Every structure is written in C-alpha cells, then in structure tokens.
Amino acid sequence: MINYLIAMATFGAIYAILALGLNVMWGMAGMVNLGIVGFYAFGAYVSALLTVNAHAPIALGFAAAMAGTAVMAALVTLGIARLRDDYLAIVTLGFAEVVRIVAENEIWLTRGTDGVSGIPQPLKSTLGSDFNLAYLLFCLIILAIVLFMLERVRKSPFGRVLRGIREDAHVVAFAGKDVLRFKVKAFALGGALAGLAGALYAHYSSYIVPEIYVPLLTIYIFLALTAGGIGNNWGAVLGAFVVVFFLESTRFLVGVIPWLSAEQLAALREFLIGLSLLLVLYFRPRGLIPEPLPRLLIR
Amino acid sequence: MFEKTLQLALNGLMAGAVLAVPAIGLTMIYAVLRFVNFSVAAHMAVGAFAGYLLNTSLGLPAWIAILGAFVGAGAVGIGSDHLALRPLRSQSALTLAIASIAVNIMIESTIRFFFGGSPRDYAIPLRRDWHFGFLHVGPQQVENFLIASVAMALLFLFLALTMTGKAMRAVADNPMLADSKGIDPDRMARLAIGLGMGLAGIGGMLVGLDTSIDPLVGFRAILSVFAAAVVGGLGSIPGAVVGGIAIGLSEELSLLLLPATYKSAVGFLAIVIILTLRPQGLLGARMA
Amino acid sequence: MSQRSLITRRTALLTGAGAIAAPLVISTAGFGQTGPIKLAGLVSLTGSGSPFGPNNRIAHQAVVDQVNAAGGLLGRKIEYLAEDDQTNAEAGVRAARKLIDVDKVQAILSVWASAVGSAVLPLCWENKVMLLGISAADTLAELPHQGYFVRTQPHTVLQAKEFARFILANNAKSVYLIMPQTPFTESVFKTIREGVEPKGVKVASAIIDNKKTSFRSEIDEMVRANPDIFMMGGYVAENIVMAKDLFRANFKGKVMGFAYGVVPAFIDGAGKEAAEGIYSIADPSPAFDSSAYTKLKALVKKDQLDTFMCQAYDHANLAILSMAKGKDATGTSIRDNIRKIANNDAGVKVDNALDGLKLIAEGKEIKYSGASGPCKFADNGNIIEVAFRTAQVKDGKIVQIKA
Numbered sequence: 001m002i003n004y005l006i007a008m009a010t011f012g013a014i015y016a017i018l019a020l021g022l023n024v025m026w027g028m029a030g031m032v033n034l035g036i037v038g039f040y041a042f043g044a045y046v047s048a049l050l051t052v053n054a055h056a057p058i059a060l061g062f063a064a065a066m067a068g069t070a071v072m073a074a075l076v077t078l079g080i081a082r083l084r085d086d087y088l089a090i091v092t093l094g095f096a097e098v099v100r101i102v103a104e105n106e107i108w109l110t111r112g113t114d115g116v117s118g119i120p121q122p123l124k125s126t127l128g129s130d131f132n133l134a135y136l137l138f139c140l141i142i143l144a145i146v147l148f149m150l151e152r153v154r155k156s157p158f159g160r161v162l163r164g165i166r167e168d169a170h171v172v173a174f175a176g177k178d179v180l181r182f183k184v185k186a187f188a189l190g191g192a193l194a195g196l197a198g199a200l201y202a203h204y205s206s207y208i209v210p211e212i213y214v215p216l217l218t219i220y221i222f223l224a225l226t227a228g229g230i231g232n233n234w235g236a237v238l239g240a241f242v243v244v245f246f247l248e249s250t251r252f253l254v255g256v257i258p259w260l261s262a263e264q265l266a267a268l269r270e271f272l273i274g275l276s277l278l279l280v281l282y283f284r285p286r287g288l289i290p291e292p293l294p295r296l297l298i299r
Numbered sequence: 300m301f302e303k304t305l306q307l308a309l310n311g312l313m314a315g316a317v318l319a320v321p322a323i324g325l326t327m328i329y330a331v332l333r334f335v336n337f338s339v340a341a342h343m344a345v346g347a348f349a350g351y352l353l354n355t356s357l358g359l360p361a362w363i364a365i366l367g368a369f370v371g372a373g374a375v376g377i378g379s380d381h382l383a384l385r386p387l388r389s390q391s392a393l394t395l396a397i398a399s400i401a402v403n404i405m406i407e408s409t410i411r412f413f414f415g416g417s418p419r420d421y422a423i424p425l426r427r428d429w430h431f432g433f434l435h436v437g438p439q440q441v442e443n444f445l446i447a448s449v450a451m452a453l454l455f456l457f458l459a460l461t462m463t464g465k466a467m468r469a470v471a472d473n474p475m476l477a478d479s480k481g482i483d484p485d486r487m488a489r490l491a492i493g494l495g496m497g498l499a500g501i502g503g504m505l506v507g508l509d510t511s512i513d514p515l516v517g518f519r520a521i522l523s524v525f526a527a528a529v530v531g532g533l534g535s536i537p538g539a540v541v542g543g544i545a546i547g548l549s550e551e552l553s554l555l556l557l558p559a560t561y562k563s564a565v566g567f568l569a570i571v572i573i574l575t576l577r578p579q580g581l582l583g584a585r586m587a
Numbered sequence: 588m589s590q591r592s593l594i595t596r597r598t599a600l601l602t603g604a605g606a607i608a609a610p611l612v613i614s615t616a617g618f619g620q621t622g623p624i625k626l627a628g629l630v631s632l633t634g635s636g637s638p639f640g641p642n643n644r645i646a647h648q649a650v651v652d653q654v655n656a657a658g659g660l661l662g663r664k665i666e667y668l669a670e671d672d673q674t675n676a677e678a679g680v681r682a683a684r685k686l687i688d689v690d691k692v693q694a695i696l697s698v699w700a701s702a703v704g705s706a707v708l709p710l711c712w713e714n715k716v717m718l719l720g721i722s723a724a725d726t727l728a729e730l731p732h733q734g735y736f737v738r739t740q741p742h743t744v745l746q747a748k749e750f751a752r753f754i755l756a757n758n759a760k761s762v763y764l765i766m767p768q769t770p771f772t773e774s775v776f777k778t779i780r781e782g783v784e785p786k787g788v789k790v791a792s793a794i795i796d797n798k799k800t801s802f803r804s805e806i807d808e809m810v811r812a813n814p815d816i817f818m819m820g821g822y823v824a825e826n827i828v829m830a831k832d833l834f835r836a837n838f839k840g841k842v843m844g845f846a847y848g849v850v851p852a853f854i855d856g857a858g859k860e861a862a863e864g865i866y867s868i869a870d871p872s873p874a875f876d877s878s879a880y881t882k883l884k885a886l887v888k889k890d891q892l893d894t895f896m897c898q899a900y901d902h903a904n905l906a907i908l909s910m911a912k913g914k915d916a917t918g919t920s921i922r923d924n925i926r927k928i929a930n931n932d933a934g935v936k937v938d939n940a941l942d943g944l945k946l947i948a949e950g951k952e953i954k955y956s957g958a959s960g961p962c963k964f965a966d967n968g969n970i971i972e973v974a975f976r977t978a979q980v981k982d983g984k985i986v987q988i989k990a
Contacts, residue, residue: 003688032393034400079571085393086335087574090525094567097522104768104796105560113768115676117705118730207706211677219404222397262671263633267412274404278383281390281398306807416633418800418824425858428835437803437835510800511828519800551804559804560796 006132008248009241013139014200016240017146019224020233021193024150027231028159029186030166031081034089034218035096036194041213042099043069043195044202048116049109051203058122058203065199066192073191077184096215103210115209119202135204142200143237146193150233153189162186163231216270220247223273226280246276302433307551313440315527315547316447317509321502321520322527322539323451324495330471330534331491334395338379339499339524341406343517346372346500347507348410355422364421365446365504372500373493379406380492411514418511443505450501451540454494458536467491471534519563523550526566530573532583541581545569623666624659624916626651626906627692628899629682629707634674635797635822636699638852642892643697643899644669649886650903654940660907661916668692672703674822679703680710687714693910693918696902698722699895700822701743701770711735717909717921719902721895724770728967734922736968737905739898739959741975743771744778746845746869749975750818751782753843753868759815761789765805765829766820767797775820789814797825806832819844819865827856834861846870849980850893859983867978867985871960873897874974879938879958894959901957905929908943908955929955930963 018040025033033039046068047061056064080091103110110116122138124131153159161182164172173179202208220243228239250269260268321343328336349371353364383402387395428435458464469477470487478484502524503517523546531542546566553565573580628647631640651667654660668690672679679698686692687710694717698704704722711718712735720727723740730736754762764779766772776792784790791812795805806829809817819829819842826848833842842865849867873894874880883892883900906921908928913920928934928943934954937943946953955962963971978987 001689004685007684007688079575083574083578085391086396087529087578089393089396090335090529091567091570091574094522094525094570098564098567101561101564105558107768107794114702114705114770118709205680206709207676207680209676209702209706211675216404219400222400226397261632263415263673264412267408270408271405271412274401274408277401278398278405281394281401282386303811307804310803417637418827420856425831425834425861427837435836506800513800516800554804559799559802 003132004248006136008244010132010136010139010204011248012241012244013136013143014197014204015221015224015244016143016237017139017200018194018197019221019228019236019240020146020150021190021197022221022225023231023233023236024153024190024193025187027225027236028154028162028166029183029190030162031077031183031187032085032088033092033187033190034215034222035092035094035099036221037213037215037218038092038096038099039069039073039191039194040198040201040217041096041103041208041210042072043198044208044213045103045110045116045198046195047199048119048202048208051120052116052118058120061203062196062199065195067195069195069198070188070192073194074184074188076191077187078180081180081183093215093218096213096218100210100213103213110210113210115207115211116202117207119206119208121203121206139200139204142196146196147233147237154233158182158185166231216273219273219277223277223280226277227284229284246272304552304555306434307554308548309434309436310440311548311551312544313436313444313547314551315544316444317502317505317543318520318523318527318547319540319543320447320450320505321499321517321524322531322543323454323536324498324502325524326528326531326533326536326539327471327491327498328495329528330536331467332395332488334392334399335525335533336384336495337396337399337521338376338403338406339496340517340521341403341410342372342376342496342499343503343506343520343524344407344410344512344514345375345503346497347503347512347516348414349500350504351419351421351507351512358422361421361423361504361508362442362446365501368500368504369450369497372503373497375406376492376496376499377489380488407514407518414514416513416515418513420511421508423508437509439509443509446501447505450498454498454536463490522563523566526569529570530580532580535580535582538580538582545581621663623664624661624910625666625668625690625692626694626696626903627686627690628667628669628696629672629679629686629698629703630669630899631674631699631703632671634672634700635824636672636674638823638850639699639847639893639895640671640674642887642896643699645887646883646896646899647696647903650900650907650940653886654907654944657941657944660911660944661914663916665907672698672700674700674703676700676702676706680706683707683710687711687716692716693916694719694906694921696720696906697895697899701727705730705770708732708736711918715918717906717918717925719906719921721898725774726770728965728969732968734966734968735918737925737964737970738968739901739957739962739970740894741869741871741973742969743775745973746975747775747778748782749869749977750775750843751779753866753977754779754783754788754816755786757816757841759783759788759841761791761812761814762816762818763809763812763814764790764792764818764820765795765802765809766792766818767822767825768794772820779818795821795825797821799825800828802829802832803835806836806838810836810838814840816841816843818842819848821845822848823850823853823856826853830857830861830865841866843868846978847895849978849985851985854980854983854985862980862983865980867980868975870894870976870978872974872976873958874956874960877938877956877958879956882939883958892958897958901955901959901962904940904943904957905955905962907940908937908947908953911944911947926964928953 022036025031043065047065050056051061127134224239224243225236229235325339346368350364350368353359353367379402387398426438428437466482467487527542527546528539531538550562550565628644630643631637651665670682696719698720701722701724704720704727712732718736720738721740723743725742725744780790819826846867854862871894909921909924910916912928913924931954934952937953937955943953961972965971978985
C-alpha cells in the first residue's frame with residue numbers, strides 16, 4: 001500500500017511541475033495553452049529516445065528535454081502569439097494532437113504505438129526497492145527548486161511585464177516593451193517546465209506510449225490550475241496534488257461499487273473531472289488560492 | 300495518377316459535405332453566442348447514438364432515424380447550455396470555451412457509461428460500391444451527401460425566409476440593434492443552440508452510417524470540423540459550407556502526399572495557414 | 588519425566604501429525620508463510636482482446652477453485668484476482684502495477700496482446716513475478732527477463748512462416764499485407780517476404796492506424812495493386828472495418844488473417860456476407876485429442892474451446908504445479924521449477940493440477956501436458972513444438988480445412 005501512496009505522490013509532483021509550466025504560459029503571460037500535453041510528450045520522448053537509443057546519461061536526457069521543449073515552445077509562440085484567446089485554444093489543441101499523431105506514426109523514430117520501454121531509471125540498480133521513495137524525494141526537490149525560481153520570476157520585472165501583457169497587451173506595447181519577445185520567453189520557460197515534467201515521468205515509469213498524451217491529461221492540468229488559482233504558483237501545486245489524489249482514489253471505488261465495470265468507473269471518473277472543472281469555473285473562477293495582489297494595492 | 304486524384308476528389312466532396320453540417324452548427328453558435336463551443340464533438344456523438352437507438356431498437360430506416368439524431372442532439376444541446384453554460388454567460392469567451400470543454404467531457408463520459416467504448420453499427424445493409432468507369436462511390440456516401448445537402452438547404456431557407464430565421468441573423472449581425480428591436484436574445488440563443496447542436500447530431504450520425512459509432516465519433520472529427528469553420532470564417536454559415544468542402548477535399552487529396560494516418564493533421568495545418576494569411580477566413584467579414 | 592508420559596507425548600505428537608497429514612493431498616512445507624497465495628489474471632475484458640478475456644478468466648478461476656476445494660496449495664488457499672487490461676498497454680501497466688505493488692501477486696497469467704506484454708514484462712521481472720503469457724511478439728523472448736517469462740502461443744515468426752506457406756501453396760503471384768502497428772508487425776512482414784520473394788512473389792505492405800473507423804483509402808490503394816491474396820492482419824475490431832470496406836470495394840482476391848482476428852466475434856461484426864471465404868491462418872491448434880482438453884471441456888462445461896482458453900488453463904496449472912514442485916509460493920519458484928514439470932518427458936504424464944499435486948506430494952516426477960499442446964519451453968520462454976491449423980469462414984461458420 002505504501003508503494004501505491006508513494007507512486008501517487010510522485011505523480012502529484014510531476015503534474016505539479018506541469019501545472020507550473022502551464023501557469024507561466026497562461027497564468028503569467030495570459031496565453032491559454034490547450035496543448036500543454038504536447039509539450040509534456042515532447043520532453044518525455046526526447047529524454048527517452050536519447051537515453052534508450054543513444055545510451056546518453058540520464059542527466060543529459062533531462063537537459064535535452066528541457067532545452068528541446070523550450071525551443072519548440074518558442075517556435076510555436078512565433079506562430080500563435082497574435083491570436084486571440086479562442087483561436088489560441090483551437091490551435092494549441094490541434095498542436096497537441098499533431099504531436100501525438102507524429103509520435104504514433106513515425107515508428108522509426110518513436111516506436112509508434114508500441115511505445116518506448118526500458119527507459120533507464122536513475123540509480124535503479126543501486127537503490128533496488130528503495131528506488132520509488134528516492135525518486136519521489138528527487139521529484140519533490142525539483143518541485144521545490146522550480147517553485148522557488150518561479151516565485152522569484154513572478155516578483156521580478158520580467159514577471160510584472162508578463163502580468164501586464166496578460167491584462168492588456170496594448171498598454172504594455174505602448175510602454176515600449178517588445179510584447180512578442182516576452183511572450184516567446186514565457187512560453188519557452190513554461191515549455192521547459194513541461195518538458196522537465198515529461199522527462200520525470202518517462203524515467204519514473206520506464207515506459208511511454210503516445211496513448212498517454214491525450215487531451216484529457218491537459219484537462220487534468222487545467223483543472224489543477226483553475227482549482228488552485230490561475231496565476232498562483234502554490235495554487236498550481238496544491239491543485240495538482242488534489243487532482244491526482246482525486247483520480248487515484250476513484251480507482252478504489254472498483255471494490256466498493258461492484259456492479260460497475262472498470263470501463264464504467266473510468267467513465268464516471270471522467271464525468272466527475274468535467275463536473276469539477278465546471279464547478280470551479282462557477283464558484284471560484286480565481287481558484288482555491290487566488291492570485292496574490294501586488295503589495296501596493298493591499299494597503 | 301489522374302484516376303486516383305479524381306477518385307480522391309470525389310471522396311473529398313462526399314466527406315466535405317458531411318463535414319460542413321456540424322461546422323455550420325459550430326459557426327452558428329459562434330455567430331449568435333460569440334464563443335467557440337467545444338461540446339459540438341459530444342453532441343455529434345449524442346446524435347449518432349440517438350439515431351442508433353431509433354434505428355436498432357425501433358427498426359426505423361436511417362433517413363427517419365436521422366430526424367431523431369437532430370432532435371436528440373438539439374435537445375441535449377439546449378439542456379446542457381441551460382444547465383451548464385448559461386450561468387456563465389457574462390464571463391469571457393475563453394471561460395465559456397473552457398466550460399464547454401467540461402460539458403463535452405461530461406456528455407461523452409455519460410454516453411460511454413451507458414454504451415461502453417466499443418464500436419457499434421447501424422442496422423443497415425452492407426452494399427457494394429457503384430462503379431462509373433474508373434470511379435467508384437458507396438451508396439451510403441451518396442445518401443449522406445444528399446441528406447447533408449437537404450439539411451443545409453432547409454437551414455438556408457429557414458434563415459432567409461422565416462421571421463425567426465431572419466431574427467437570428469439579425470442577432471448574429473448586430474446584437475444590440477436586434478435587442479432594441481425587441482428580439483429576445485435568450486430565445487435566439489436557445490434557437491441557435493438547438494439548431495446548431497441538432498446539425499452536429501446529424502453530422503455525427505452521417506459519419507457513423509458510413510463507418511461505425513462510439514462515444515469518440517465526434518472527438519475524432521472535431522479538428523476537421525474546427526478547420527472547416529475557421530477556414531470558412533467563424534460566424535459565417537456559407538463559410539462553413541465552403542470550409543467543409545475545402546477541408547474535405549484537402550484531407551482526401553493529401554493522400555497523394557501523406558500516409559492516411561496524417562489526415563487530421565491536414566485540418567490543423569489548414570487552420571494555421573488561414574489564421575496566418577487571412578484570419579477572418581475565406582468568407583468571414585467581421586473582425587478576426 | 589516418567590517413561591509413560593514421554594511415550595504418551597511422542598505418541599500424541601505423531602498421532603497429531605498423522606491426523607493433519609493424512610487428509611491432505613499436498614505436502615505442507617511452507618515455513619513461516621501464511622495467508623493466501625495470490626495469482627492474478629491480466630485479461631482483456633474490453634478492447635480487441637475482449638472475445639477471449641472472459642473465457643481466460645473462467646479457466647483460471649475454475650482451476651483455482653478446483654485446487655482450493657482439494658485443500659489448496661502448500662497448505663494455503665489460493666486467491667485469484669483478475670484485472671482488465673482493456674487490450675491497452677497503458678491500462679495494462681497500471682493494472683499490473685496495482686497487482687504487483689498492492690496485491691503482491693506471485694504470477695500474472697495470460698497476458699494476451701503483445702503491446703501489453705511488452706510493457707508489463709519489465710515490471711514482472713524486476714519484481715520477481717512470473718509472467719505466463721499468450722503474447723506472441725518475438726521481441727518479448729529476447730528481453731532480459733531472467734526467466735520470468737514463458738508463453739504458450741507460438742511466437743510470431745513461426746506464425747508468419749505459416750502465412751508464407753499458405754501463399755506459396757495457393758500459387759499467388761502477388762500479395763498485399765496490411766497490419767496494425769504492433770511489436771511484431773515488422774518481423775511478420777520481413778519473415779513473409781523472406782519466405783515468398785525468393786520464389787518470385789511480389790509483396791507490398793502497409794501499416795494502418797487501428798483506431799480508425801474506415802479504411803476506405805487504404806483498401807482502395809490495395810485494390811489498385813490487384814494482388815492475388817490480401818492479408819487482413821488485424822485484430823477483431825479493425826478486421827471488421829476492413830472486411831466491410833473490402834466488400835464495398837468488391838475485392839475479388841483471397842483474403843487471409845490471423846486466427847485470433849477471424850473468430851465468431853469477427854463474423855458477427857462484419858456480417859456473413861463480408862466474412863465469407865476469409866481464411867484463418869496460424870491457429871495454434873489446441874490439442875483436441877489430449878486428455879487435458881477433454882478435462883477442461885468438462886470443467887468449464889463448454890463443447891468448444893479456443894486455443895487461448897486452453898492456454899489460460901495451462902498457465903494456471905503450470906504456475907500451481909511449479910510452486911508445488913519448488914515447495915515455495917513465489918514467482919522465483921515458478922521460474923526455477925516450471926521446466927522441471929513441463930519439459931520432463933521422463934515424468935509421469937499429468938493433465939490437470941490435482942493429479943499433479945498429488946504426485947508431487949508423493950515425490951514423483953511429473954510431465955504436464957496441456958490442453959493447448961505439449962507445453963515445453965525453451966530457455967528464452969518460447970514454446971517448443973506447436974501444430975497449426977488453417978480454417979475458412981463458410982456461411983458464417985469457421986470451418987477447418989486442409990490448406
């Protein structure tokens with residue numbers, strides 16, 4: 001049982017980092033990204049393929065995942081930066097689907113629907129059965145570092161400009177800031193985090209397959225962010241753990257509600273996710289932990 | 300090569316007409332309610348399953364069952380909008396779009412809960428293709444084309460000739476002016492949703508008639524439906540028709556260059572190209 | 588201590604031991620191991636494998652019930668759990684994680700789809716859980732599984748050779764192969780090519796996305812190539828779609844498919860007309876005249892059994908008998924002892940768990956011979972010795988033929 005809880009907490013930490021990435025893109029720079037799962041997948045594949053095919057050291061895999069996803073995110077931004085919200089939503093959604101289709105079909109590169117198995121897990125042989133706990137600690141440490149960094153960014157001039165862009169890009173442009181440049185940087189940063197989360201997942205579960213990277217996963221992260229508070233980093237983390245806990249706990253309903261099949265339970269779980277998202281939008285459009293106002297305004 | 304191209308173009312025309320139907324639904328809802336309603340995907344599935352029930356349980360032939368698809372999807376659309384989206388009407392278009400995603404998930408998972416995820420077929424006979432020289436086309440494809448055309452024609456007549464239709468066009472064109480003329484915005488909204496989702500339901504059933512249905516029947520098509528609406532110009536109904544045909548043709552003709560598995564990427568590419576070169580779409584007039 | 592009381596105590600002890608040992612058929616040697624022995628079936632209750640999963644579970648449960656009724660294994664009850672892998676690697680991995688981490692099972696039985704097998708096998712060998720499977724992809728046997736893997740289904744290279752044989756036997760000049768993507772797709776194409784191209788047969792191939800609901804364009808492309816034989820190499824779901832598209836396109840050539848894709852569920856889905864005449868190739872024939880087959884029919888009360896149900900039955904028996912042989916209810920014990928009870932031709936022939944357990948308790952060597960075949964395993968886990976049969980769909984029924 002304890003192993004199961006450790007696994008849940010590890011997923012929580014990974015999703016938290018992913019949610020933080022989305023938070024930079026959307027919460028801080030105001031660009032909704034319905035395709036965040038595509039960045040997550042990209043980072044996972046970069047690291048997995050480097051370490052499995054080229055036998056690169058895991059650290060290099062992680063670095064490449066972050067760098068590669070950041071670059072890809074920057075490129076994507078150039079294409080979408082001027083789109084308004086609903087178009088942005090459609091395009092980013094489409095982007096993630098294309099990433100998945102490419103992963104499924106370029107078998108020579110990604111092994112297609114067979115997935116990449118045997119992804120090396122750091123220090124697995126030394127740690128043996130302690131691996132799971134060690135990896136959880138690893139993820140939590142990384143999460144803490146990311147959180148600390150992002151809080152610094154949020155309070156920095158860069159962060160303030162991003163918030164300005166989110167509220168009204170025209171004003172910021174008028175003030176002489178190169179809006180596009182800021183958006184690209186923000187997306188790249190968010191992308192790097194999503195890629196990091198992807199690599200963390202790949203080296204944890206040792207198996208990735210395109211099937212994992214479906215829009216529903218994006219919705220989980222959206223739910224985490226909207227529940228936790230858009231723009232708020234701590235909220236993103238809290239939201240991610242709440243969502244994971246909720247998802248995993250419903251698995252145990254199988255025993256409690258025996259007359260429902262596994263498929264029906266999965267459907268029920270999805271229904272509740274949709275409902276939760278809707279309810280969060282009603283009651284707390286700012287989420288559980290709303291964005292902290294700059295000190296100047298709270299006097 | 301010429302023969303293959305012509306065959307693909309024929310397939311594309313058939314597919315495009317079917318695609319145009321839910322695209323019109325999406326664009327109509329956008330025109331009146333001003334947000335992209337992602338739950339069109341789930342409503343396509345609702346229509347497909349409503350028609351399926353009428354066809355398999357009551358033995359109704361497909362062209363009658365499709366009315367059930369229209370009514371069923373339209374009703375669910377009005378209901379889901381009333382319960383889930385109306386309370387958020389005052390919020391931003393993005394919030395509504397996200398809320399519509401949530402609604403999409405809820406409707407789709409409900410269908411999966413009751414029907415499971417495995418594909419189901421309508422109770423229609425399997426028929427061989429008709430051959431005309433080197434071209435061949437399936438009888439079902441032709442029927443779908445006809446049904447789609449009739450549905451679109453009826454819609455155009457409704458919008459052009461009836462008072463209600465004209466009122467709706469007025470709201471889409473200039474909501475404040477329409478309101479001041481006494482047109483009830485709520486009623487128009489309900490009408491737009493009912494018609495729009497009803498059309499989506501027809502689209503879902505048409506797709507299913509030629510292949511099979513499962514809860515994801517709408518989701519698989521959604522990127523192409525978006526592409527059709529966006530390429531034609533979000534908010535423009537004739538645009539959705541043009542966009543549907545354009546996307547249908549592009550997807551089929553892309554088979555000359557790409558493997559079949561990349562078909563849905565074509566829709567995405569089309570969206571990106573149009574938004575870069577002509578954001579208001581081919582027939583769209585209003586602001587991008 | 589007086590003489591009398593010693594004798595009395597010793598007698599009491601001996602009588603007690605005898606009282607305990609006598610009614611038991613199995614030797615009680617589980618030092619410090621208590622609680623039920625856990626075996627799990629990872630079966631496909633939904634998805635492409637769903638025609639077979641429920642029956643596999645029934646076979647497992649029947650064996651476990653049988654053994655428990657006779658006193659259990661190593662003095663302990665066997666607890667059987669089943670999880671649905673949804674014929675999907677990701678779901679399969681999650682289910683396997685739960686079975687291994689939470690339920691602590693010692694063996695996972697009857698994994699069917701190769702994609703699931705590939706994903707789950709590393710989990711098993713890392714946790715010293717034995718995987719007895721059906722998954723046929725060649726790559727599985729080549730993984731460093733340290734012996735924690737055997738399978739009763741002939742691996743796909745053997746199956747592909749059967750297809751090559753059928754192509755040559757039918758004097759085809761050209762063939763077109765279509766398969767969904769699986770861990771064995773490339774190796775099947777390669778093996779068929781190697782078998783027929785030297786004899787002058789033209790081979791074209793394509794891989795499809797098996798989640799699509801229409802293969803009109805792919806079938807069109809195939810018909811344009813005008814092959815003598817078309818290989819409809821998918822699972823049931825995509826075969827149904829392909830068969831319908833073939834019918835619509837009025838394809839006149841022969842159609843052949845893997846036996847697991849040309850089953851009654853396929854005929855139901857595609858309809859009699861579309862399924863008519865399709866050949867089922869490389870069906871590992873259950874050992875119809877074996878006593879194990881007969882016993883299984885009686886045990887589950889069915890007249891006809893498919894090869895997978897027979898394999899599932901054999902998996903359960905093999906796992907239980909190996910544990911008994913090793914006097915230890917662990918995955919490692921199964922790994923170390925399975926060939927001792929399956930490959931040992933010199934042993935007493937046994938076709939079910941109860942007889943085997945009794946003989947093992949008496950210290951005898953046994954040779955388990957199963958309902959799916961002789962059940963002998965190579966070191967890498969592949970099955971040695973298998974007989975194939977060919978069948979064809981005729982008027983809605985699958986009829987065995989000589990081809």
